[in-house]
Amino acid sequence: MSAMPTVITPEIHQYLNERFSCEDPFLKKSREEAEKVGIPPIHINQEQGKFLQFYLKSINAKYVLEVGSLAGYSAITMARAIQDGGKVVCLEINPRNADFIREQASQSGLSDKIEVHTGDAQKFIKEYKPDFKFDFVFIDADKGGYSKYMNYSLPLLRVGGVICADNALAFGKIITDDSAEEKKNVAAIRKFNEEFIAKEELFTTLVTMGDGMAMGIKIK
Numbered sequence: 309m310s311a312m313p314t315v316i317t318p319e320i321h322q323y324l325n326e327r328f329s330c331e332d333p334f335l336k337k338s339r340e341e342a343e344k345v346g347i348p349p350i351h352i353n354q355e356q357g358k359f360l361q362f363y364l365k366s367i368n369a370k371y372v373l374e375v376g377s378l379a380g381y382s383a384i385t386m387a388r389a390i391q392d393g394g395k396v397v398c399l400e401i402n403p404r405n406a407d408f409i410r411e412q413a414s415q416s417g418l419s420d421k422i423e424v425h426t427g428d429a430q431k432f433i434k435e436y437k438p439d440f441k442f443d444f445v446f447i448d449a450d451k452g453g454y455s456k457y458m459n460y461s462l463p464l465l466r467v468g469g470v471i472c473a474d475n476a477l478a479f480g481k482i483i484t485d486d487s488a489e490e491k492k493n494v495a496a497i498r499k500f501n502e503e504f505i506a507k508e509e510l511f512t513t514l515v516t517m518g519d520g521m522a523m524g525i526k527i528k
């Protein structure tokens with residue numbers, strides 16, 4: 309055993325992507341179309357996608373809440389891994405993105421599993437009263453909102469369910485000086501991580517894929 313993790317070189321990363329985390333052809337086409345219409349490529353990577361699918365399948369997840377859906381890459385990824393009759397509830401503030409997601413959901417045959425709500429996620433989650441509990445909450449919207457997304461969605465999550473927050477390594481700047489451009493976002497993620505690990509209701513870890521995913525199981 310080594311105390312330090314194995315460094316994933318670009319070559320090893322390619323090896324992993326070609327074997328363990330192959331990208332679904334529909335998702336590849338979808339992200340290319342998104343880029344063509346000017347939606348920035350700030351979605352999860354294929355390794356994160358495969359991990360999310362692995363995890364959702366392992367808990368036989370039915371209901372997923374996604375905060376920040378962009379062009380639907382992670383939503384389609386997750387919708388492919390949940391049980392029949394389940395759904396991914398997508399919250400997206402940008403109407404153009406929300407329409408793009410609906411179109412992609414339809415083209416992928418997943419309209420029955422992807423429900424898109426256009427508007428501010430904080431307002432939506434605060435007022436949402438579903439007749440079910442979520443198995444999984446994926447937070448990937450504005451970084452300044454992460455703490456509120458966590459606090460507002462916790463009551464909607466079942467005990468044993470998981471909250472997962474992307475970019476927990478703050479674009480690689482979690483422990484280094486921040487550039488002026490990202491300063492506010494890095495500070496927000498640092499604050500969020502501290503709050504997340506201190507939550508008594510959560511048993512937490514950080515998965516170092518992509519830009520890091522903070523994950524917490526609701527234990528009470």
Ligand SMILES: C[S@@+](CC[C@H](N)C(=O)[O-])C[C@H]1O[C@@H](n2cnc3c(N)ncnc32)[C@H](O)[C@@H]1O
Pocket residue numbers: 350351352375376377378379380381382383399400401402405427428429430448449450453
């Ligand atoms: C990083 S992208 C999401 C990527 C997506 N989860 C994926 O991996 O395919 C962040 C998204 O959050 C959305 N967003 C930002 N602030 C929001 C808010 N207050 N409510 C809802 N969505 C928001 C942005 O419009 C953007 O599309």
